[in-house]
Amino acid sequence: MEYLRNAWYVAGSTAEIGRKPLRRVLLGEPVVLYRKEDGVPVALADRCPHRFAPLSRGRLVGDDLQCGYHGLRFDGAGACTHNPHGGAIPRQARVRSFPLLERHGFVWIWMGEADDKPELLPDLAPFGRHDGYATVDGYLRIAANYQLITDNLLDLSHVEFLHAAFAVEDVLETSRTELVRDGDTIHSNRWKPACKVSRFLRMFWGSASERGDARANMRWDPPAIMFLDVGVTEVGAPVADGVTTPFLHLLTPETATSTHYFWAMIRDRQVGDAEVDERVRRIVTQAFAEEDEPMIEAQQQQIGPGVDLMDLGPVLLQPDAAAVNARRTLARLIAAERSAT
Numbered sequence: 194m195e196y197l198r199n200a201w202y203v204a205g206s207t208a209e210i211g212r213k214p215l216r217r218v219l220l221g222e223p224v225v226l227y228r229k230e231d232g233v234p235v236a237l238a239d240r241c242p243h244r245f246a247p248l249s250r251g252r253l254v255g256d257d258l259q260c261g262y263h264g265l266r267f268d269g270a271g272a273c274t275h276n277p278h279g280g281a282i283p284r285q286a287r288v289r290s291f292p293l294l295e296r297h298g299f300v301w302i303w304m305g306e307a308d309d310k311p312e313l314l315p316d317l318a319p320f321g322r323h324d325g326y327a328t329v330d331g332y333l334r335i336a337a338n339y340q341l342i343t344d345n346l347l348d349l350s351h352v353e354f355l356h357a358a359f360a361v362e363d364v365l366e367t368s369r370t371e372l373v374r375d376g377d378t379i380h381s382n383r384w385k386p387a388c389k390v391s392r393f394l395r396m397f398w399g400s401a402s403e404r405g406d407a408r409a410n411m412r413w414d415p416p417a418i419m420f421l422d423v424g425v426t427e428v429g430a431p432v433a434d435g436v437t438t439p440f441l442h443l444l445t446p447e448t449a450t451s452t453h454y455f456w457a458m459i460r461d462r463q464v465g466d467a468e469v470d471e472r473v474r475r476i477v478t479q480a481f482a483e484e485d486e487p488m489i490e491a492q493q494q495q496i497g498p499g500v501d502l503m504d505l506g507p508v509l510l511q512p513d514a515a516a517v518n519a520r521r522t523l524a525r526l527i528a529a530e531r532s533a534t
């Protein structure tokens with residue numbers, strides 16, 4: 194499986210990386226994550242160069258990670274700082290360290306060979322801002338290739354069939370879809386004028402109107418970073434007057450057939466209301482973990498491992514345009530990266 198390597202992927206949420214070494218397989222490679230005493234996050238290859246034990250089974254000594262097997266110690270740059278067995282530190286005693294960036298509530302990792310480029314991380318504001326917003330976030334591991342999940346997110350017509358809490362009857366007939374390309378960024382917009390308002394948006398809307406102008410506009414940036422602008426206003430009113438509840442969907446391949454799926458949702462209504470947080474978590478978890486996940490995992494099983502969906506000659510429908518564009522863009526970037534090395 195080939196991945197785009199010179200790119201940012203989520204390694205973990207800001208909250209889950211701390212002073213306890215965390216092992217995670219990313220792009221097929223085991224990585225160990227932790228924070229130094231000053232809070233700066235570290236990512237090292239999770240393989241000791243002595244007997245290849247996972248370093249994540251070790252423990253932190255100050256800013257260094259001590260192997261749990263025979264005690265070699267490595268700093269955040271991967272250099273061996275201590276050999277408890279006497280003699281010099283062998284020159285090959287080092288591990289790879291990966292550049293990290295902490296933004297928008299997540300720790301992002303760069304696993305490519307080229308120098309890391311912070312400017313390649315798209316702007317995901319206002320995620321990560323704590324003033325005036327409530328955040329609910331979560332994580333799922335899905336036993337499917339990440340591109341099947343990208344397909345799912347770029348074609349939200351599936352909401353009407355798979356997700357009762359978000360569905361609105363007859364909306365497919367009246368909604369207007371739009372595909373906008375901006376360099377390597379793809380916008381898959383779904384405008385739903387004067388539609389009945391979903392149960393989910395009603396939680397925040399506080400209007401007695403039966404109908405509103407709703408929208409679900411997804412922005413995709415390579416490799417698998419998605420920002421969903423979702424909201425509703427009174428019919429004919431400007432977007433800024435209504436409710437906005439944006440979502441992030443961030444996919445990191447674990448292997449060719451498994452994916453780390455990080456999501457977050459923010460809102461500027463009912464901020465500080467823990468009961469609303471809990472309801473949001475319940476509804477979103479039900480949609481993602483009990484409705485999307487089993488469908489996508491069954492789809493992966495049906496397709497089989499190591500098979501690219503596009504090689505099977507799938508029937509293409511109108512709402513597939515964005516996903517097909519994203520797949521082509523990613524394939525082009527991966528091919529360009531390969532030919533450059």
Ligand code: FES
Nearest residue numbers: 241243244260263
């Ligand atoms: S395996 Fe790490 S010190 Fe021996």
Ligand SMILES: [Fe+2]
Nearest residue numbers: 345356480485
């Ligand atoms: Fe879904």
